[in-house]
Structure formats: structure tokens, C-alpha cells
Amino acid sequence: MTIARLTASALLATSLVLAVPVATHAAEPEVPEATGGKKDDGNTLIQETADGKTVEVDLPDPEKQLPLKDLRQFTEVFGRIREAYVEEVDDRTLLENAIKGMLSGLDPHSAYLAPKAYEELEESTSGEFGGLGIEVGMENGFVKVIAPIDGTPAQKAGVQAGDTIVKLGDQPVKGMNLEEAVNIMRGKPGTELTLTIVRESRSKPLEITVKRDVIQVTSIRSRMLQPGYGYLRVTQFQADTGKDFVKTIDELESKNDGQLDGLIIDLRNNPGGVLQAAVESADALLDGGLVVYTEGRIKSSKLRFNAEPGDETNGTPIVVLINGGSASASEILAGALQDHDRAVIMGTESFGKGSVQTIMPLDETHAIKLTTARYYTPDGRSIQAKGIHPDVVVRPAKLTELDSQPFFTEADLSGHLEGEAPEDKPANSDPSQEQDEDRKEASLLERDFQLQSALNLLQGLNILGEKKGVSTE
Numbered sequence: 001m002t003i004a005r006l007t008a009s010a011l012l013a014t015s016l017v018l019a020v021p022v023a024t025h026a027a028e029p030e031v032p033e034a035t036g037g038k039k040d041d042g043n044t045l046i047q048e049t050a051d052g053k054t055v056e057v058d059l060p061d062p063e064k065q066l067p068l069k070d071l072r073q074f075t076e077v078f079g080r081i082r083e084a085y086v087e088e089v090d091d092r093t094l095l096e097n098a099i100k101g102m103l104s105g106l107d108p109h110s111a112y113l114a115p116k117a118y119e120e121l122e123e124s125t126s127g128e129f130g131g132l133g134i135e136v137g138m139e140n141g142f143v144k145v146i147a148p149i150d151g152t153p154a155q156k157a158g159v160q161a162g163d164t165i166v167k168l169g170d171q172p173v174k175g176m177n178l179e180e181a182v183n184i185m186r187g188k189p190g191t192e193l194t195l196t197i198v199r200e201s202r203s204k205p206l207e208i209t210v211k212r213d214v215i216q217v218t219s220i221r222s223r224m225l226q227p228g229y230g231y232l233r234v235t236q237f238q239a240d241t242g243k244d245f246v247k248t249i250d251e252l253e254s255k256n257d258g259q260l261d262g263l264i265i266d267l268r269n270n271p272g273g274v275l276q277a278a279v280e281s282a283d284a285l286l287d288g289g290l291v292v293y294t295e296g297r298i299k300s301s302k303l304r305f306n307a308e309p310g311d312e313t314n315g316t317p318i319v320v321l322i323n324g325g326s327a328s329a330s331e332i333l334a335g336a337l338q339d340h341d342r343a344v345i346m347g348t349e350s351f352g353k354g355s356v357q358t359i360m361p362l363d364e365t366h367a368i369k370l371t372t373a374r375y376y377t378p379d380g381r382s383i384q385a386k387g388i389h390p391d392v393v394v395r396p397a398k399l400t401e402l403d404s405q406p407f408f409t410e411a412d413l414s415g416h417l418e419g420e421a422p423e424d425k426p427a428n429s430d431p432s433q434e435q436d437e438d439r440k441e442a443s444l445l446e447r448d449f450q451l452q453s454a455l456n457l458l459q460g461l462n463i464l465g466e467k468k469g470v471s472t473e
Contacts, residue, residue: 074098099368104177107371108138109357115365117179131186132193133215134159135236135271135327141174142166142198143181146351147269147325149217150235157210159195161269161325166205167196187212219273220244222252225455228261234281237273237329242280249284249312260316262458264451265333268321268347272328275305275356275375282336283307285318285343289378291336294356296373301356303373317461318343319454322388323396327351334388335377346392346454354384392457397449 081094096112103110111117133152136143143165148155166173168184185193194209219241221233230252234241253260272278275292282291286307293304320334320343331350337343356373374382410416 100177100179103368103370104138107355108178109353109355109369110371111178111369113359113367113369114179116183130189130214131182131212132159132210133213134185136165136178136181136185138178138181139164143168143173143176143178145197146271146327149215150221150233150269151218152215153210153213157208159197159208159210160199161323162200164198165195166198167194169193189213220248222248224252224255225264225451228256229455229458230256230260230263231266231451232263233266234270234330234333236270237275237277237281239274239277241274241277242284245277245281246284246312253313259314261462262317262319262455263313264454264458265318265320265343266451267326267330267334268323268450269325270327270330271325271351272330272353275329275332278329278332279305279307282333284312285337286340287311289340292332292375292377294373294375296356298358298372301358301373317458319457320345321450321454322347322350322390323450324348324351324387326388327353331383331388332375332377335381335383338388338391339378339381344392344457345388345390346394346457347390347450348393348395349389350383350387352383352385352387354382354386392453394450394453 078094078098081089082091096114100112103112132154133149134154135146135149137146138144145159145161145163145165147161148159165181168181171184173181187193189212192209192211194207196205196207198205217235217238219235219238221235223231225231230249232245232248232252234245249263252263279291288307288309291305291307294301296302318337320337322330322334322345326334326347327350331353334343334345334350338345354374354376355371356375357369358372359367359369361367374384376382411419
């Protein structure tokens with residue numbers, strides 16, 4: 001696979017941004033000494049060099065330049081705050097707040113990264129950090145939960161994707177920036193924080209108390225659902241997720257004589273993460289072709305990622321589960337498989353984060369995280385604020401049996417004729433075994449209707465293929 005080296009970047013307080021490297025200091029191009037020049041138009045200066053060649057130099061558009069009086073206004077405000085604010089404020093704090101203001105006004109994902117934010121960025125992609133275990137962003141001045149991470153205190157306490165946090169402890173969220181909110185959520189393991197949450201299904205806010213802990217995130221979990229049918233869940237895309245993805249597929253296949261009858265990839269509540277890991281995962285399932293491409297104004301934001309020939313599963317039927325908590329890198333994987341007709345996408349519409357953030361260092365300890373590009377699926381779709389639309393819409397539901405008592409059947413009639421067992425299939429001598437299997441399936445339905453629907457679809461595809469005498473690959 002041809003993959004550009006990407007900076008793995010993610011914050012607890014973001015939807016796990018996609019980051020691409022960018023040069024922070026570019027050397028000025030060497031231009032031969034000019035002997036004269038003239039303006040070709042309002043924005044271009046044509047310089048004639050000593051050897052008779054001409055060089056075009058772009059000039060700033062005067063109409064787009066900020067007037068000098070506006071720049072003076074900024075310094076005027078800066079000076080007045082220093083002199084007249086009720087409490088003394090140091091110059092560095094004022095400058096950093098000004099930078100934060102410029103970035104926060106652009107979009108929810110652009111941000112100023114102070115030294116502590118750098119540390120958090122490294123922790124989140126290494127798979128271990130301290131806090132509550134939720135991926136969040138800012139929306140309308142409040143903290144929006146993109147997804148709780150599997151197995152973390154927040155997930156166990158009942159925090160859900162789509163929740164809006166309006167208070168952190170006794171402090172209202174309104175007026176905070178993302179970094180301030182994250183600093184409150186992080187803390188010493190064992191301490192508690194009460195979240196006041198607004199949830200669409202509730203008429204009143206609810207309070208959820210979460211005990212902080214060291215968050216150790218396992219990005220991939222797997223199991224066999226039934227003989228021949230594997231389940232692979234990606235909780236988020238970390239630096240090594242792509243390699244683990246391939247390894248897990250091999251392990252599932254080894255449990256079924258080297259070939260699966262069907263595979264379910266669960267991306268629900270996966271907030272994203274490292275772009276390269278998502279591309280590597282798609283590469284494992286595609287037999288070549290474009291995975292994703294990015295477009296932006298700077299040259300380094302124009303990237304294309306392609307899969308190498310070779311499908312790790314040899315064409316195994318795949319269903320991918322997504323929901324409103326599936327964002328960023330998880331949408332890249334789902335979109336690539338959907339555009340290549342490699343998988344059936346099932347569930348509900350995804351989050352819709354189709355932007356790329358670039359980490360631009362300012363010095364050794366400070367940087368800005370700036371949205372520099374949008375990414376597009378192989379068919380040229382931008383999912384920014386739109387999301388991935390599933391091929392089969394299946395909403396969460398809890399199913400229960402109408403009656404725990406079995407139906408009255410022919411076998412219950414007095415004097416019924418005995419059935420004949422097929423020669424190659426003797427009658428089951430242990431009816432309790434079938435009842436146990438039925439109870440397990442019923443329990444699975446109650447726990448996860450979307451997962452059961454995905455399994456039903458895969459089984460149906462295989463049955464249909466067998467009846468038609470053709471492969472489902």
C-alpha cells in the first residue's frame with residue numbers, strides 16, 4: 001500500500017482528528033536578480049531577470065488585506081486590557097487567549113495546543129490516558145458526547161453517544177472552551193465527577209456520576225458469533241489498529257478451517273482516530289483501488305490513499321455496523337467498503353465528520369490544530385455534516401418473546417402420528433440442547449437487535465447462494 005506517513009493525532013476532547021504533516025517553515029524560492037519589472041494586473045508582478053527570462057510574482061490582493069487601522073485596533077484592545085482590567089493579566093495569557101479565539105471561531109475541531117494538550121494528544125493515540133473515557137466535541141457552546149469508549153467508566157455509568165453535557169460538577173459548561181472542559185474531566189483516578197446531561201429521549205436533565213480511572217483502550221475485540229460467522233469490533237483507530245485488524249481476521253479464520261462464511265465489522269460509537277489505521281483496515285478487505293482522498297488549499301493536504309491487490313478474507317461476505325457515534329476514520333472505512341460494493345452498511349446514519357486537521361508546530365511546546373482539508377470517499381462523496389447513509393437502516397430495538405410458553409403443535413395432539421427421522425439426519429435425542437440454543441439466540445436478540453440483524457443478513461446471503469448454486473463472494 002502506498003501510504004504517506006501521517007501524524008497520529010487525537011485529543012480526548014475531539015472526535016479523534018485526522019492529521020497530516022505540514023511544513024511550518026518553507027524556504028523562499030531562489031529568484032535570479034531582477035533587472036526591472038512591471039505589473040501585469042492588480043495581483044501579479046512580472047520581473048525580468050538578467051538572462052532575459054521573466055518571473056511572475058503574486059502580490060496580495062489589496063481588497064482582501066486587513067486595513068492597518070484594524071491591526072492598530074487589535075493592539076489598542078490588547079493595551080487597554082493590560083492597563084484597565086480589574087485584575088492583572090500577563091501578556092502571554094492575553095496572546096494565547098487571542099490565538100484560541102481566532103481558532104475556535106473557525107470550526108469545532110481547530111484549536112490551540114499548549115504543552116499539556118500535546119501530552120494528551122500522544123496519550124490518546126498510544127491507547128492509555130486518565131479520565132472518564134468519552135470522546136467529545138463542542139456544539140452550540142456545550143460539550144457534545146460523540147461516543148463513550150467501550151469498557152470505560154463513562155460507558156459503564158450510562159453515558160451515551162449524542163448526550164449534551166451542560167454541567168461538569170457544579171460548573172456550567174456554557175462559556176468554556178474545549179480545553180477547559182477536558183481539563184475538568186481529567187483528574188486523579190478514583191475521584192468522581194457528576195455530569196449533568198441533556199438527552200433527547202428525556203424531558204428533564206439527568207445527572208450521571210462517573211469515577212475517573214486510567215483509561216486503557218483496546219482498539220479491537222473479536223469473537224465467533226456462530227460457527228462460520230465472525231464478529232470484529234473496532235472501538236477506535238490507534239497507531240497499531242491496522243496491523244491488529246489483519247491479525248484478528250486471521251485468528252477468526254483459523255477457528256473456521258481458514259475461511260469465514262461471514263464477517264460483521266462493528267464501527268458503532270467509534271469516534272475515529274488515525275487515518276493510516278483506517279486505510280490499512282480497508283486495504284485488508286479490498287482487492288486494490290482508491291480508499292480515500294483529501295482536498296484542501298495547501299499542497300500537502302492533497303493526498304490519495306490506495307489499496308494494494310489482495311483481499312485478506314478471500315471475498316467473505318461482510319456487514320458493517322454504524323451509528324451516529326461512528327465518526328471520522330470509521331466513516332472512511334465504511335465509505336470505502338460501501339463505494340467498492342465490498343460490504344453491506346447497516347445501522348443508522350453516521351456522525352458526519354469529513355474534515356482533516358493538521359498539526360502545525362509553533363515552537364517545541366506549542367502548536368495549532370487547524371482544519372486544512374476535507375476527505376472524500378472513492379466515489380467523490382464528502383460526508384462532512386452529512387454522514388454515511390447505511391444500505392440497510394436498522395434502528396436499535398429491544399425484542400422480547402411474546403409468550404414464554406411454546407406454541408401448541410401437532411406433536412401435542414393425542415394419538416398423533418410419529419414423524420420419521422431422515423436417514424442421514426437422526427432425530428435429536430436431546431431436545432434440551434435445542435432449547436438451550438434457542439434461549440441463547442433469544443438473549444442475543446434482546447441484547448443487540450442490530451447485531452442480530454447483521455447476522456441474519458449474512459446467513460440469508462449464504463443460504464441464497466447455496467440454493468442458486470453460486471458463490472456469495
